[in-house]
Amino acid sequence: MRDSEIQELYAASYRRLLGQLIGVTGSVAEAEDVVQEAFVRGLSHPRRLLGADNPEAWLRTVAVNLARSRWRRAQRLVGLAPRLVEEPPQGDTDGSVVLLQALRMLPAGQRQVIALHHLADLSVEQVAATLGLPTGTVKARLARGRATLATLLVEEGNHV
Amino acid sequence: MSELTPVREAVQTLASRSPSPDFGELKRRATRRGRRRVITVAAAAVVIAGSVPAITSLDGDRRAVQPAVPNIPKADTGTNGWIALDDDDGIYLVRPGQELRPLLRAGSDEVSELCPAWSPDGTRMLFTRFSFTSESPSYSAELVIVPVSESGSAGAPTAIALDGYGVPDPTKGWYPGRCATWAPDGRWVAFAGRGEVWVADTQTSVIRRLPGLEPSELAWRPGTDELAIAGDNGSDPEGRSLSTPVTMYSVSTGEIRQLGSVEAGAITWSPDGSTLAYTGGEDDPGELWLVDADGAKARLLVADMGRANHGIGPEWSPRGDRIAYQRVVGGRGESHEVVLVNVADGTQTVLAPPSVDRGRKWYPRSVSWSPDGTTLLYDAWYELDSQVGDAGSGMIVVPVDQPSRAALLTEGWSAAYLSNQSWGRQPP
Numbered sequence: 001m002r003d004s005e006i007q008e009l010y011a012a013s014y015r016r017l018l019g020q021l022i023g024v025t026g027s028v029a030e031a032e033d034v035v036q037e038a039f040v041r042g043l044s045h046p047r048r049l050l051g052a053d054n055p056e057a058w059l060r061t062v063a064v065n066l067a068r069s070r071w072r073r074a075q076r077l078v079g080l081a082p083r084l085v086e087e088p089p090q091g092d093t094d095g096s097v098v099l100l101q102a103l104r105m106l107p108a109g110q111r112q113v114i115a116l117h118h119l120a121d122l123s124v125e126q127v128a129a130t131l132g133l134p135t136g137t138v139k140a141r142l143a144r145g146r147a148t149l150a151t152l153l154v155e156e157g158n159h160v
Numbered sequence: 161m162s163e164l165t166p167v168r169e170a171v172q173t174l175a176s177r178s179p180s181p182d183f184g185e186l187k188r189r190a191t192r193r194g195r196r197r198v199i200t201v202a203a204a205a206v207v208i209a210g211s212v213p214a215i216t217s218l219d220g221d222r223r224a225v226q227p228a229v230p231n232i233p234k235a236d237t238g239t240n241g242w243i244a245l246d247d248d249d250g251i252y253l254v255r256p257g258q259e260l261r262p263l264l265r266a267g268s269d270e271v272s273e274l275c276p277a278w279s280p281d282g283t284r285m286l287f288t289r290f291s292f293t294s295e296s297p298s299y300s301a302e303l304v305i306v307p308v309s310e311s312g313s314a315g316a317p318t319a320i321a322l323d324g325y326g327v328p329d330p331t332k333g334w335y336p337g338r339c340a341t342w343a344p345d346g347r348w349v350a351f352a353g354r355g356e357v358w359v360a361d362t363q364t365s366v367i368r369r370l371p372g373l374e375p376s377e378l379a380w381r382p383g384t385d386e387l388a389i390a391g392d393n394g395s396d397p398e399g400r401s402l403s404t405p406v407t408m409y410s411v412s413t414g415e416i417r418q419l420g421s422v423e424a425g426a427i428t429w430s431p432d433g434s435t436l437a438y439t440g441g442e443d444d445p446g447e448l449w450l451v452d453a454d455g456a457k458a459r460l461l462v463a464d465m466g467r468a469n470h471g472i473g474p475e476w477s478p479r480g481d482r483i484a485y486q487r488v489v490g491g492r493g494e495s496h497e498v499v500l501v502n503v504a505d506g507t508q509t510v511l512a513p514p515s516v517d518r519g520r521k522w523y524p525r526s527v528s529w530s531p532d533g534t535t536l537l538y539d540a541w542y543e544l545d546s547q548v549g550d551a552g553s554g555m556i557v558v559p560v561d562q563p564s565r566a567a568l569l570t571e572g573w574s575a576a577y578l579s580n581q582s583w584g585r586q587p588p
Contacts, residue, residue, distance in 0.1 A: 007183050019175035023167070028174050036181055036189075043190035065541075099170035118164040119171060133572065146164070153166065 005050055006042055013056045014039070017063060023115030025067050026104030038063040060120065061130055068112070068131075102152040110145030113138050237431070237478040238531035238585030242312055244276035244285055245555065245573060245582070251276050251287055253312045256557050260570050263314050264306065273304070275339035278584030279346045282531075283307060285584070286340055286349055286362070289319070301325040303340060303349065305362050310587050320365045325353050339579045343380045343387070348411050350378050350387050357389055359411065370409060370416070376401030376441075377426050377473060381453065382433035385411040391425035391441060401425040402441040406455075420455020426473020430503075431480045439465065439473055439485075448474060448485065448501065461506050468496060472526045475580060476503075479533035482560075486524055489513065495523045498536065500560060511536075514566035516556050522566075526578035531585035535559050537569075539578045 014035065021031035038059045042049035052058035103111060116127045117138075124142070128135045242253040250265040251273055263285070264273065276287040285308050291300050301322040307315035340351035340360075350359045357370040357378065376391030389407040406419040406427065425441035436451050446465035451458040466487030474485040481503055486496040498511040513523045522540040529536060538556045554571040 003187065010183055010186070014180055015175045015178075018178060019171040022171040022174055028178055031175075032178060032181075036186060039186050040189045043187055096170040096173040099167055100174060103167060103171075114164070114167075115171075119168055149164075149167070 003043070003046070006039070006046060009042075009049075009055055009059075010039055013059065017056065017060055020060060020115060020120040021063050021067065022100065023103060023119040024064055024112050026100060026106075026111055028100070030067065031063075034063040034066040035059070037066055064112070064116070064130060099153070102149060105152055106145055106148055110141045110148065113141040114145040114149065117142055237533050238282065240530045240532050240535070241278070241282050241310075241584040241586040242308070243537060243555070243569070243583045244278060244287075245570075246274050246276055246287065247573070251285070253308075254555070254570055256567060256569060261312065263308065263312065264317070275579055277340055277342055277349075277579045277581035279342050280344055280585075281346055282585040282587045284346075285314075286342060288322075288340060288351070303360060303362075308584075318362075320360055320362065320367070322353075322358070322367070325358070341378055341380065341579070342581060343385060343411065344382050345385060348385070350380070352378065357387075357409075359387065359409070368414075373407070375404075377424075379427050379429055379436075381408075381429050381436075382431055384433055387411070388419065388427055388429070388436065390427045390438065403444055406436070406438070418455075420451065420458075422449075422451050422455055422458065428474050428476040428483065430476055431478050437461070437474050437476060437483055442468070446487070448483070450503075461503070462501055462508070465499070472528065472578060472580060475527065475529055477529055477533040478531055481533075484527055484529070484536060484560075486527065489523070496525075498524060498527055498538075498558075511558060511560065511563050514556065514558055514563055516566050517568040517571070522554070522556050528578045528580050528582050530557075530583050534561070537578065537583050539573075 017035045017038070018031055021035050022028055025031050025034070041062055042055075042059060049055050049058055103114075106114065112131060113127050113133075116122045116130060117124065122130065124135050124138050127133075128138045131138070133141075240255075242255055244263070245252045245254065245260075251263045252260050253263050254260045272290045274288050274290070276285050278285055284305055286303060286305050289302050289304050291302075303320040303322060304317050305320075306317040309315070340349045342349050347363055348359060348361055350357060352358070352373070352375055353369070355371065355374050357373045357375060359368045359370065360366070370389075373389055374392050375389045376393045377389075379388045379390070380386070381388060387409045389409060390404060391401040392404045393401050403423045403425045406422045406424050407416060408419050409416050419436070422436070422438060423440070424438035425444065427436055427438045429436055434453055436453060438449050438451070439447065446462075446467055447460060448462035448465055449458055450461050461483075462485075465485055468486045468488060472486075474483050476483050483501045483503060485499055485501070487499060489495045489497045495513070497513055500509045500511065502508070513521045516522050520542040522538065522542045524538040524540050526539045527536045536558045538558060539553075540556050541553045553573060555569040555573050556566055557569050558566040
């Protein structure tokens with residue numbers, strides 16, 4: 001019974017969460033890993049998942065924290081190497097991967113708040129609670145992140 | 161249209177292109193979590209035996225390891241000094257009751273400094289520095305040793321290039337073995353590379369590489385120049401450690417041998433170096449064993465440690481009387497508590513997740529002893545009532561005999577994996 005409920009949740013929210021976590025991590029592969037791992041943990045602890053006020057928010061919180069803590073150091077290294085990120089695959093004509101590269105070039109802290117606020121539509125207070133940050137820090141990172149991203153998008157646009 | 165609209169559309173496009181994994185496979189992954197893994201003892205033994213003649217130094221010579229005369233100070237507890245932490249932009253120091261302060265700034269967005277570890281005498285700090293080289297483009301890695309004064313000021317650093325070290329694959333995680341650890345002599349350091357153990361002489365910059373090993377734990381035997389190597393994280397993206405035979409490597413002789421028939425995934429030495437405490441891999445039964453330093457007289461100390469999902473394995477107190485380990489609380493996946501085992505009689509004391517700073521309950525990811533053995537440093541996270549999961553992180557200190565006096569050291573910090581040399585002793 002619980003598995004079927006989780007399966008419905010999976011069908012309804014997997015791609016939405018994946019998109020949000022692509023924003024958080026700047027990587028499709030990493031986002032796939034953490035979102036899938038969040039569902040695995042939900043399946044291991046169905047009462048926690050289904051007992052949450054908002055199961056999708058539970059999954060997002062788990063996935064975000066996996067991305068932040070479990071692979072924190074490795075992500076930090078990836079963030080240092082804009083030239084080593086995935087190259088756009090052949091036939092990528094819509095520029096999605098180029099935009100992802102711009103997102104990935106943001107400092108991790110800015111990218112996380114940008115993704116949670118603008119892609120997951122969380123309020124500043126919800127972003128602060130999710131990341132364990134003061135709201136003032138979230139606001140500052142949002143402002144800096146938006147400014148940086150705007151510059152990067154202009155630069156990337158000149159290359160597309 | 162918001163300036164973020166193209167980004168939103170881009171991630172949605174990428175998400176829509178990504179194939180959804182079969183839900184049944186996710187269920188199978190969840191089911192597999194509880195299963196014990198088969199220990200490939202025979203295969204591990206072959207790898208270790210084959211590694212003996214293949215020790216190389218980075219200068220390219222394939223020659224016998226040159227003996228070094230160990231000058232190893234007597235192990236004892238020390239007065240607590242600075243706690244070293246790493247962050248995106250450098251290395252920081254903190255002490256209970258004092259503000260966090262930077263020791264070294266990375267100086268560039270293209271540099272990352274990780275895994276600070278204090279030398280046994282508390283006068284030097286070691287860390288690993290990764291730099292992105294835009295010309296190549298590639299990463300370079302180096303060990304950095306910096307003298308630190310009693311007041312916490314840094315002197316001139318020296319660096320040892322780690323040519324060929326490589327960079328961890330971000331999809332395969334990071335694990336404690338990758339943090340360097342000082343030998344008792346304060347000269348040699350050891351750390352895990354990809355598929356091999358590196359042992360570096362901080363005085364001459366000579367590096368020895370021991371292939372065929374991907375350990376989950378490295379532990380220098382106090383009072384000796386011997387390094388114990390245990391466990392195998394393999395290439396499993398989840399990084400769960402498996403048991404392997406414990407390998408002993410002697411810096412002075414170059415000898416590699418197995419420690420009796422001991423198999424372990426996590427190890428810790430008694431401060432006098434006479435006894436090794438060990439547990440199996442993360443999927444093995446939760447048993448804590450003791451064995452003499454020669455691999456004889458294995459005896460069970462704790463028959464049921466429960467289960468732990470991450471963190472440093474058992475840690476022997478610098479005072480020698482207790483061993484700390486972590487276990488999951490009430491079957492909740494990521495929530496751990498600390499248990500102290502009295503080595504003399506096996507009795508246990510539970511340190512429940514402490515309530516610190518506005519009553520928030522803090523769960524350890526990893527723990528590390530203070531040099532005087534009175535206090536545990538937790539790399540911890542807390543949970544909010546309204547939310548399930550990790551809501552925030554920080555470092556807290558917990559006096560083991562007065563856990564109600566636990567205190568927040570610094571919030572918003574996560575060490576990912578805490579080095580057991582994070583907390584330095586006061587220099588003599």
